[in-house]
Amino acid sequence: MNEARALARSALLARLAEPRVWDVVVIGGGATGLGCAVDAAARGHTTLLLEAHDFAKGTSSRATKLIHGGVRYLAQGNLALVREALAERARLLANAPHLVHPQRFVVPAYHWHEKPFLGLGLTLYDALAGRHGIGPCRVLDAARTVAALPTLATAGLKGGIAYWDARFDDARLAVSLMRTLFDLGGLALNYVPVDDLGLEAGRVGGVLARDAESGASFRIAARSVINATGVWVDAVRRMERPAVAALLRPSQGVHLVVGREFLPGEDALLVPHTADGRVLFAIPWQGSVLLGTTDSAVRELPLEPTPLAGEVDFILDTAARYLRHAPKREDVRSAFVGLRPLIGAGDRSATRSLSREHCIEVSPGGLVTITGGKWTTYRRMGEDAVDTAESVASLPRRYGDTATLRVHGAPERPSDDPYGLDRPMVDALAGAGRRVHPELTLTEAEVRYAARAELARTVEDVLARRNRALFVHAGAAAEAAEPVAHLLAEELGRDRAWCEAEIAAFRALARRYGKEAA
Numbered sequence: 055m056n057e058a059r060a061l062a063r064s065a066l067l068a069r070l071a072e073p074r075v076w077d078v079v080v081i082g083g084g085a086t087g088l089g090c091a092v093d094a095a096a097r098g099h100t101t102l103l104l105e106a107h108d109f110a111k112g113t114s115s116r117a118t119k120l121i122h123g124g125v126r127y128l129a130q131g132n133l134a135l136v137r138e139a140l141a142e143r144a145r146l147l148a149n150a151p152h153l154v155h156p157q158r159f160v161v162p163a164y165h166w167h168e169k170p171f172l173g174l175g176l177t178l179y180d181a182l183a184g185r186h187g188i189g190p191c192r193v194l195d196a197a198r199t200v201a202a203l204p205t206l207a208t209a210g211l212k213g214g215i216a217y218w219d220a221r222f223d224d225a226r227l228a229v230s231l232m233r234t235l236f237d238l239g240g241l242a243l244n245y246v247p248v249d250d251l252g253l254e255a256g257r258v259g260g261v262l263a264r265d266a267e268s269g270a271s272f273r274i275a276a277r278s279v280i281n282a283t284g285v286w287v288d289a290v291r292r293m294e295r296p297a298v299a300a301l302l303r304p305s306q307g308v309h310l311v312v313g314r315e316f317l318p319g320e321d322a323l324l325v326p327h328t329a330d331g332r333v334l335f336a337i338p339w340q341g342s343v344l345l346g347t348t349d350s351a352v353r354e355l356p357l358e359p360t361p362l363a364g365e366v367d368f369i370l371d372t373a374a375r376y377l378r379h380a381p382k383r384e385d386v387r388s389a390f391v392g393l394r395p396l397i398g399a400g401d402r403s404a405t406r407s408l409s410r411e412h413c414i415e416v417s418p419g420g421l422v423t424i425t426g427g428k429w430t431t432y433r434r435m436g437e438d439a440v441d442t443a444e445s446v447a448s449l450p451r452r453y454g455d456t457a458t459l460r461v462h463g464a465p466e467r468p469s470d471d472p473y474g475l476d477r478p479m480v481d482a483l484a485g486a487g488r489r490v491h492p493e494l495t496l497t498e499a500e501v502r503y504a505a506r507a508e509l510a511r512t513v514e515d516v517l518a519r520r521n522r523a524l525f526v527h528a529g530a531a532a533e534a535a536e537p538v539a540h541l542l543a544e545e546l547g548r549d550r551a552w553c554e555a556e557i558a559a560f561r562a563l564a565r566r567y568g569k570e571a572a
Contacts, residue, residue: 061236061507066243067265070272076102077449078440079261079276081248081290083107084114085224085429086412087282088231088242089436095238096454097440102274103235104263106247107357108515110228113284114429115519116392118309118346119339121146121154121220121430125326126333128179135411137182139430143220144186146430150227150461152474156188157221157337159324160202162214162376169193172215172326179217188218202321205379216321221337224429225519226473229508233462244509246272251279251293251421258294258419267511278447280439281423285355285393294419301415302425303398304355308365309346311388311526312381316373317343325376334372340526342387345369352393358563359391361571388528389571395425414439420446433457473521475503485541491534496521501538505545513538513560528568535560 078094080087083105091103105111123140124132146154161176163169176191192215199214200206232242245266252260252273260275281290285304292298317323317336325334337344348365366389374380397413412427412435424439433456444451463474480486483506485498496517504510504520513535518524523531539553539560 061509063243063267063509063511066241067270069241070102070243070246070263070274074100075275075277076100076260077276077447078102078278078280078443079104079274080280080282081261082281082283082286083109083228083232083242083244084112084282084284085110085228085432086284086424086427086435086439087280088228088235089432090280090282090424090439091235091240091242091436092231092238092459093433093436093440093454093456094443095235095240096456096459097452098454099440099449099452101235101238101240102276103232103240103242104246104248104261105242105244106266108244108511108519109232109242109509110225110519112286112357113392113394114228115225115525116307116309116390117224117429118307118335119221119224119337119344120157120335121222123179123182123219123430124428125176125179125324128175128182129326133182136179138434139428140179140183141186142431142434144183145433145457146222147188147220149459150222150230150464152464153227153230153461154220154222156218157322158189158202158216158218158320159322160194160199160214160216161324161326162199162203162206163212164210166212169213169215176215176217188220191215191217202319203323204318205316205377206323207376207378221322221339222429223340223473223522225522227429227461229520230462230474232509233507234459237462242509244515245511248290248293251290251419252276253294253419256419258417258421277449278443279421280443281421282425282439284425285395287395287423287425291415291417291421291423294417294421298417300398301413301423303396304352305349305394305396306352306359306362307347307349307392307394308361308369309344309390309392310366310369310381310386311339311342311344311390312385313387314338314341314343316377316379316381316385323376325372328372329368334369334376336373336377340522342526345373345381347392349394355393358566359393360566361389361391366571386571388525388567390525390567395427397426412438414442416442416446422446475500476507479503479507490537490541491523491530493527493530494521494523494534496523496534496538498537498541501541502545505542510542511546513542513556514563516542517560524564524567528564528571532561532564532568535564
C-alpha cells in the first residue's frame with residue numbers, strides 16, 4: 055500500500071468512524087500512551103490511540119534526552135529501580151539504534167574523597183547493568199579529565215570518573231513508536247481530543263472524541279480504556295468521578311540549549327550535586343549542548359510551560375562553577391520546560407499498583423490510569439498497563455514480546471540517518487537536499503515526508519518534533535516558519551490565510567523558547 059495514502063488523515067478518520075468495539079483505546083500520545091498502544095497491538099488486540107494535540111507535544115518531547123538507569127536513584131539506594139531501568143536501556147539500544155546511542159559521561163572530582171566515593175558508586179552502577187552494560191567506568195587523573203572535557207574548570211581538580219549511559223531523541227522516538235503502532239495494525243490519530251468517557255451502567259465502555267480540525271464527533275466503543283495522559287491524568291479521571299482526589303503532585307524541569315563551543319568533544323558532563331539536590335547534565339545533542347535541569351513544584355499545567363523565576367539563572371550559575379568558558383543568557387539558543395507527573399496521594403477507593411516509579415490505578419468503572427515513570431521505562435510501563443487492562447476487561451491474556459520488538463525505522467545496518475526516515479521515499483520527493491534554512495538540517499523533502507508519512511499537521515509539528523529545530527535554535531526555527539508553512543500548505547491543501555496564521559503562531563511560540571525564555 056502507498057505509505058502516504060495509508061496515513062492520509064481522511065482515511066484514518068474514516069477508520070475511526072467504523073462501527074466496531076476496540077479491544078483497547080489509549081488516551082494520550084506521549085511516551086506512556088505510545089508504549090501502551092504498541093504493547094497492546096503487539097499482543098494482537100485491536101488498538102486505537104487518541105492524542106488531543108500532537109504526539110509528544112507535552113513532557114515527552116521535553117526530556118533531558120537520557121536513556122539511563124538513574125545515578126540519583128543509585129544514591130537513594132533504589133537498586134531495584136536502577137537495575138530495571140538499565141535492562142530497559144539495553145533493550146532500547148538494541149531496538150532503536152537509530153535514535154538511542156551510547157554516551158560517555160565524565161564526573162569531575164574536586165575533593166580528595168570524591169574519586170573513591172564516585173568510583174565505588176559507579177562500579178556498582180556497572181554491576182547492576184550486568185550483561186546489559188555498555189562499558190566499564192574508569193578512574194581518570196586530572197589531565198585525562200580535562201582532555202575529555204576541555205572547557206572544565208581546573209582549579210582544585212583532582213580527576214574524575216567516566217561511565218556510560220545513553221542519549222536519545224525523545225520526540226523522534228515518539229514518532230517512530232507511532233509508526234510502529236501502524237506497522238502492528240493499530241490506529242493512531244493526533245488532534246483528536248477525548249471530551250468525555252462513555253459510561254454504561256457505571257462502567258467505562260469507550261470514549262467520546264472530536265476531530266479538532268473539522269469538529270466531527272465520534273462515539274467510540276472499547277472493552278478497555280487506558281488513561282495515559284501524563285501530567286493531565288487527573289483531568290481524565292474526573293470525567294468519570296468529578297470529585298476524585300488528585301493522583302499527581304507535578305513539578306517542572308528547565309533545559310537550556312547552547313553552542314558546542316561550551317562543551318567541545320563527545321563526552322558529557324555530570325555534576326552529581328546541585329543546590330536543589332538534583333544533578334546537572336551538559337550533554338552533546340543535535341550539534342549543540344543541552345544543559346539541565348531544575349526541579350520545581352508547580353500547580354498550573356499549561357500546554358506550554360515557561361521557566362519560573364530563577365530557574366534559568368540557577369542552571370547558568372551552576373554551569374559557571376564547572377566550566378571555564380561558561381554560557382551567559384545571550385548564548386542561550388533555546389530554553390524549554392518539561393512537566394513531570396510525580397505521584398502524590400490519590401484516591402484510596404481505587405485499586406492501585408505502584409511499580410517503583412510509576413503507578414497504575416483502576417477506577418470503580420474500570421478506567422485504567424497509568425502515570426509517573428520516565429522515558430527509559432516506557433516499554434515496561436506499557437506492558438504493566440496492558441496486563442492490567444487484560445485483567446480488568448477480561449481480554450484474552452496474550453504475550454507481545456515488545457522487549458525484542460524493533461522500532462519502526464531501525465536500520466538493519468548502522469546508519470548515519472539520525473531520524474530513521476524512509477530515505478528512498480524522501481529522496482524521491484521535491485526539494486530533496488534543499489534546506490529550509492542554512493542553520494538547520496531540515497530539507498524541503500523532509501517537510502513533505504513529515505506531512506505524508508508522519509501525520510504532521512502544523513508548522514510546529516514539523517519544526518518542534520519531526521525535526522528538533524525549535525528545541526535546538528529557536529531563532530532559526532522562527533525564520534524557517536514561512537517556507538515550512540508554504541510546503542505544508544501544498545501537502546495539506548491549505549490556503550494563504552492558513553499559512554499566515556501558522557507563521558504568526560509559530561513565531562510567537564519560538565519567541566517563548568528563545569529570547570523571552572532566556
